Amino acid sequence: MLTETGATGLAAIAEDPGGAVIALDFDGTLAPIVSDPSAAWIHPAAPAALIRLAGQVARIAIITGRPPSTALALGDTPEGPDLIDVPGLLILGHYGLERWEGGETVAPPPPSGLDLVRNELPALLATLADGVKIEDKGRAVAVHTRNCADPDATLEALREPVARLAERAGLVVEPGRKVLELRGPGMDKGRALHALLAETAARSVMFVGDDLGDLAAFAAVADSGLPGVRVCSGSSEVAELTEVCDVVVDGPAGVVALLETLHKSIASRDQ
Template identity: 65%
Template sequence: MIGLDFDGTLAPIVPDPADARVAPEAAAALVRLGGLVGAVAIVTGRPAATAIEYGRVPGGPGLADVPGLVVLGQYGLERWEGGQVTSPPPPPGVERVRAEAPALVASLGFTLTDGAEPGVTLEDKGRAVAVHTRRAPDPEGTLRALREPLAKLAAETGLAVEPGRLVLELRPPGMDKGHALGAFLAERAARSVLFAGDDLGDLAAFEAVRLSGLPGVTVCSASTEVTELARRADVVVDGPAGVAALLTALADALPPRAAS
């Protein structure tokens, strides 16, 4: 079974999250791998349908063309499979965060932007709200200043804060990529697993690989922004381009699956 994060792993990190798109080479490799391995799953904090939409490749195969693909979105709260999305209703705390986060950011002296100008960007994920500082004049300083106030708001609304690459995401607690991946491995009775990620949220998936007891490989899509993941990975590659090259090499090396 092959599991992958989306942003920073299959798609390059970009200033505006809405501009993220899967690397065509990665999509093409996954289309091949879908017929060679037991299962392919994308485990992401994005809404599942968004990952599929941003996984389209003009003139070529996209993520929706991967045989048997499952997308576990919102850290496993949503599931895309066979063109259908299933999910529980969003918790009420998300609605409060959606309403109060803009004023909170502004009260701290930061400019909100829709991505066209420098500033802090709010991404509404439906069941979570992500606060991005990548476009701020001082991204790291802005992230530090927002961390405590956003953690307080999350605590008041019964949500958890998930840190990432210049982003703080307020989302329902109790679900992470480790839980999502572990449950999927059990569901599919996987016999081996490879998981690739790029960010701190992927550490839980790395741990799920270890705890599964299966033959497993963890892959870090390396960046200068996050170094801890590389220290915990079995294999380190150079960003999404490196992930695409690894997936292509796997597709070249694996034999066809025997008919059942």
Template identity: 65%
Template sequence: MRDPAGAVIGLDFDGTLSPIVPDPAQAVIHPEAPAVLAELGAHVLAVAVVTGRPAATALELGPGLADVEGLVVLGHYGFERWEDGRISAPPPPPGVPRAEAELQLLLGTLDLKGVVIEDKGRAVAVHTRRSPDPEGALAVLREPLAKLAEKHDLVIEPGRMVLELRPPGMDKGHALSLFLAEKAARSVMFVGDDLGDLAAFDAVRASGLPGVTVCSGSAEVTALAERADIVVDGPQGVVALLRELGSAFSRS
């Protein structure tokens, strides 16, 4: 509050700016979020969406985000960057399509109902939310997916009823740390909801900056709530908190 011009606000997408839904392709940003982020962006140093989604997908599911002045989207945990209408990224890792091809056969042998594969370009995710027993399906999948990831030089990223195979070497914490250094930030807030956001929480602590961690709370994941400075009730609570912050900046 004393120095908004030095503040970086980082946010996850799914479960934070958009509600979790059975089909990830149907996730849509909270309708008020783009306007609230635009208001914040007028006061702070930078606003960044840090997501496991491809940057283009986050923008597609977040109508209005591309119009938020100064917004940066760090997609695929930071491997991709969208800024000023352009996406930059290294070449896609060859292990991902190979693992995805084998996934189809693997799921067939395990005979799991309602398990869905999501092709994310630079990663592949296996969702169990639509399974009759989502937690049981996750338990069955953990070991064979770990072996598949190791075979193709990938790592497993666990989430809310999902296991994702992705390249090593980057996570939300590393992406946030690099962004804070690039911007010479003087304070930071990160808002997330899932296990992949724990690394960003750690980066806030490790930065040495005045920092706030916020959990978009759910009954599915409690690890973040236990670590957060503030817990709000899902995307609606996130938007309310950000709106309050923007209003406070406007009054100061």
């Protein structure tokens, strides 16, 4: 499936790659979703595909809920280039609050409410569910239910008490694939993408994502007024994304294949 809007966006990128911004999520998009978030290694062919595109387009950016340092660490591959080898790579971590480029990271102080969450969340979870994993991201805390006996039921049971804790801490809850993340307010992937498009004076845009947190970025593509394409790294866990995207690909392998196809399309026009 490719919508008319998506076809127009892809054509604009191929015809004028020097004005194109290619932005992608990390987990579920460049790296497969796994039961242990610390083992979510990037698809081995993704860095090479991004390197080829980086030589053609205005900007390659990763917009993720992860800290940039974690995305870079999980961007190592057994053979071939790593994520850090992508020329001009920009990583906007924590939904855009933390910015990494050229080896330098800029970020505001973490939300003070995280201390309350770190103190109270373990006891809260102990009374409600077994098998829940807490991931401390430094500027956010995530609650994963993927390893629970019934991940979906556990997630639903946790929504209200986790939301109450987040409210007390002055934080917001970002829902996702078998996860609830408590983080600071005021930034999302849509705002981060809007700012990036303005910064680069982009003339076209592609965003690739797989989870609920990516809906804001999909909306930013639609609202930008630029030729754009919204790509969903498909899964059965988040059907909402397929309803607002222009094309669905088969997970990280499908994302890599699309990036390779776009590279070849641009290269063929340069000949």
